[in-house]
Amino acid sequence: MRCVIARFPFELTRSGVLESMKSVKPEPVVGESVIIGRRHFPVKQVGQVITRQDRRDFSAGEVIRAMTLLGFTCRDTPKAAAAPVAGDTPLQRASAMLGTAVSA
Numbered sequence: 001m002r003c004v005i006a007r008f009p010f011e012l013t014r015s016g017v018l019e020s021m022k023s024v025k026p027e028p029v030v031g032e033s034v035i036i037g038r039r040h041f042p043v044k045q046v047g048q049v050i051t052r053q054d055r056r057d058f059s060a061g062e063v064i065r066a067m068t069l070l071g072f073t074c075r076d077t078p079k080a081a082a083a084p085v086a087g088d089t090p091l092q093r094a095s096a097m098l099g100t101a102v103s104a
Contacts, residue, residue, distance in 0.1 A: 003066040005051050006058035012050060014070045020049050032060050035073040043067075043074070 003012050021036045024045070032043045044055045047063035064074045088096070 001069060003069065005047065005062045005066060006053055008051070008053075010051060010066075012066060012070060014072075017046075017050055017067070017070060017072070021046065024049055031077045032064060033075045034064070034067045035075070040075070 001012055003010050018036060021039075021041065024041070026039050026041045027045050029040050029042050033040045034043055034046050035041075036046065043060040043063045046067065047053070047058050047060075048055050051058065068074055
């Protein structure tokens with residue numbers, strides 16, 4: 001499939017991406033990720049391996065669009081949990097997580 005990443009056209013196939021990423025060790029995922037095989041890869045790492053370009057040359061959105069078209073599962077940035085307010089008791093923090101309010 002023809003995909004344009006960083007204004008350059010690439011002929012990408014699902015099997016080609018699987019082959020390229022087979023021997024690559026996944027970096028820790030901080031932002032968006034792509035599931036290739038059974039492993040989660042950061043989007044920018046996948047883009048760098050399949051295009052052989054610097055990560056600053058393309059956006060995560062371009063790689064996500066290409067990987068989605070090839071049938072890979074892409075995940076968004078994990079939502080950050082709200083930090084507990086100082087002075088809350090453990091009971092109040094647990095209630096806030098469950099969505100109910102408990103006054104102390």
